[in-house]
Every structure is written in structure tokens, then in C-alpha cells.
Amino acid sequence: MKAPYLRAFTLFYLLFLYSPILLLPIFAFNDGRVVAFPLQGFTTAWFAEMFADQNLRIAAKNSLVIALSVATLSTVLGIFAARASVRYRFPGKAPLMGLIMLPLVLPEMIVAMALLVVLLSMGIPLSLFTVIVGQVLICTPFAVAILTSAFQSLDRSLEEAALDLGETPWSTFRLIVLPLVMPGIMASFLICFTISFDEFIIANFLGSGQPILSVYIFGQFRFPAKVPSMLALGTVLVCFSIILLGFAEYMRRRGIAKAGGKDSGGFL
């Protein structure tokens, strides 16, 4: 490897990217309510405070329910759209796929507000359910993107062989297609779960003040006394998402290896 300057720049860039995440555990274990240097000594008090926080527990449970529902729904909707767009030609395909992928290029606030205006006008009360409905819109494009590449790497002759051997279209899908795209489905589920768990705008505006983790964190950072326990929570969340992502990346690579393709890079 040559190019020492480029290498140094890249390492410096990584340091910039990681700096907040590296500071998280440092101050989460720091024995001082004020988040500033010099460090005061080691403590696990903030983690204890975090675990004792009843509201936090409710918020975490709500977020978990939302994220699991959103990941499931988005992945299912993603399977329909990705399969249809890879496998079939039909009228209106381009505009329909464009509409499905639209939230990727639309500021999230606009999606949230448009939905909110309609819900308020129809008199539908805001709840965890409306948050799920909104977040599915945001997550489905990601699911479609991941699943499209999974369906594309599928060898069509395998399906044709199964059909020729007398399987019905549905049993072919279940026995041949589904197992082969399973890694893509897992990756899509994990990515959608992560996005939903992290999502703030829809959780805040379509949740009408329900305790949801991202909204709760946002609120707590305004009280300096609460910041250390939020840093402890952040440390836990970062570890959690690195584990999830490592798993998603593993599934993705296994999927590519299974389909006999070549690894071309990371997510998206």
C-alpha cells in the first residue's frame, strides 16, 4: 500500500467519524455529573441510574414493539415489491416503484407532516400504531433496495426446474426462492429494525408524546443532570447496534456466497 497521505487522511477521517462514539463510554464511566474534562474517576453509577429509570423502561419497551412491527411489515412489503419488480414487467411499474422509493428522496419531515395532517383531519388518535404506520413508509425503500439485490442474484432456471418437476408456483417460492433469499430477508429485517429504533421525527410527531426511546433521549439531553445516564444508555445502544450490524453484515455475505456472487461492498 502506497499513498501515505491518503492513508493518514482516511485514518483521521475515521477518527472524526468515531469521536462522539469514543467519547460516549469515557464519560458514561466518568464519576462527575458535569460532562467535561478533567475526568473524575471510574463509576458505574450512571448505569445503575439508567436501569432504575422506570420511564426509560417503558420507552424502551415501546420502541422495541414499534421496531419489531416496523421491521416485519416493511420486510414483507419489501418482498412483494422487490419480487414483482425483479421478476415481472407490468404497466405502471416505473411510477409505482418510484412512489415506493420516494421517501428516500423526500425530507422525512414532509412525510411525517403530510401523514399527520391527514390523520388529524380524519380524527384518528395518535398512538404507537400511527408511529408504526409512518415508519413503515420510511423503512420500506431500504427493504426494497436490499431485497431487490437478493432477488436479482437468484438463478431463474432453478425456479423453472422446480415448476417443470411439478411444484406449484407457491411451493416453488417457499421451497426454492425463499431459502435462497433468506439472508437478504434477515438483512432487511435487521436494517429496518435499526432504522426504526433510531428514528426520531415520526416517533415524535405521530406518537403524540408517547414515551418512545429516541423521543425520550431527545428530551432528557435538555436537562444537564440527566446527561450522564443518557451517555450510559448511549453506550449500551452503540454496543447493541454494532452487534446487530455485525450480524446483518454476516448474513449479507453469506447470502452473496450462497448465490455464488462476488462481494462488492457494504450496505445499500
Place this chain on the structure above:
Amino acid sequence: MAATPGSEARAGLKLISPTAIYVILLLAVPLATVLIYSVMTGGRGNVSLPLTIENYTELASKSVYGYILLKSLLVALTVTAITVLLAYPVAYFVSFHVKPERKSLWLFLITIPFWTSYIIRVSLWFVILGYGGIVDSALASIGLPPLNIASYSILSIIIVLAHAYAPFAVLPIFVSLEKVDRSLLEAGQDLGESRWVTFLRVTLPLSMPGVIAAALIVFIPTVGDYVTPELVGDGKEPMIANLIETQLLKLQNFPQGSAFAVVSMLMVGIVSVVFVLWNRRYIGGSK
């Protein structure tokens, strides 16, 4: 399967229908509603006829709306420029100077921070840059005066956004650099051009589609960001999303808020179309 075009179309439409119905009902209909509301007469929390363009003339007549639109546009374009300029050398390094089997590990390292809680990352910057925060206290411990960066709202918004969306920019640039035919570079150098000139005349133009895609991917979420101006900028420098919130939720002025949302969508749309057209030039040129 000897599918006729007609049966194939039916099968495709049937398969896509659940997703299509979902997005039509919950995305297309709400967006259309916003469009219709923006030309209606409004009071607090309701809308009524007659149709009017007053909401739009109101936007044009009050300079605060134009100021916020322009500010959001400039902040987002600055962030986009910084992000793309910083990301290019990184993508270049990974594509040209990292062994093929190590590439996905590097990309994975670059993307991890993006997938860790956005709200925590942004909030952390609030603690890092704030008065008496991590930067200031670190400076104080080596005897330097505090910078109090957070008091410069726009500067701190730019820093935080450039950090938050950085990994977004690396991936598309990397993908386009990977597609650059390496033999073209050798040809350029065999014909006596320096490495720098080869880069300017071959690599850079060929990777422009990735650069423009990266710019677009960073620009869109940045221009609509809500959390950063609210938290890091202390709400003193609202951007588009914050104003939409004020109009629709705090003032409950649906038509006015809708008109502002439509105008901002148009603005984002126009910038995106400019990017896409610019991109087309390079795609046309490289084939």
C-alpha cells in the same frame, strides 16, 4: 412458464399490489392532501373553501420565510460540499489503495457510526461543543481560552450535520471509483501524462456520477433536518423542518404550513433535478 405479456402484467400487478396500495393510501394521498390544503382558506386547526393563493403570496411577502428557505439551502449545500470533499479522498483510498479482500471491512468501519443512534450522536455534539463542554474543558486543561462553538449556531449546525451524514457520501463515490477501468489509467500514464493529470482527466470525470449521487444523498436529509437545529442550534436558527413544525403543530395553520411544505418540496425537487441533469452529462460523456 410460457407467460403471455398480459398474464405477466397481471401477475406482476397482483404481486406488487399490497405495497402499492400501502404507499398510495399512506403516502400519495397525504402528499396530495398537503397540495390541496395549500390552496385553501384556513383558520386554527381547520381548512375551508374558497380556494385561494393567499398562502403563497403570504410566503412571498414575508421575508422571514424566504430567509429560512435560503438559510436551509445554504447550510445544506455547505454541508454537502464539505461532506463530499472529505469523502472523496477516503473513497479513493479504499478503492485504489486497499487490497480487494480488505475493502468491505473498511467500508463496514466507515458505515458503523452511521448506524449507531442518530439522536445520541447529535445530542453528544451538543455536549461536546456546548459552553463548558468537552471541547472547552479540554482547551482549558491545556491553558487555552474556551471557544464556545455552540454559540455560533449555524457553524455548529454545519459541523454536526457534516458529521452525521458523512458515511452517506463515501459509499456512492466508492462504487463509481470501483467501476473505473484501471487500464485507462495505465494508458494515460503510458502516453506520458503525470498521475495528477491522469486523475483530473480520467478518474475524476469517470467518478462524477458517484460524486453527484453522494451530493444528492447528503443534501436531501440535511435540508430537512429537524433535530440538529432544535438541539445544537438551540432552536435559535430554525430550518425548514422546524418552521413546518411551528406552522402545522404550534400555530395549527394547516394551509400556511402546507404551502410552506410544498414550496420546500419544490426547492428540494429543483436542486435534485439540477443534480440529476448534471449527472446525465457525465453518464452520456463516459459511454
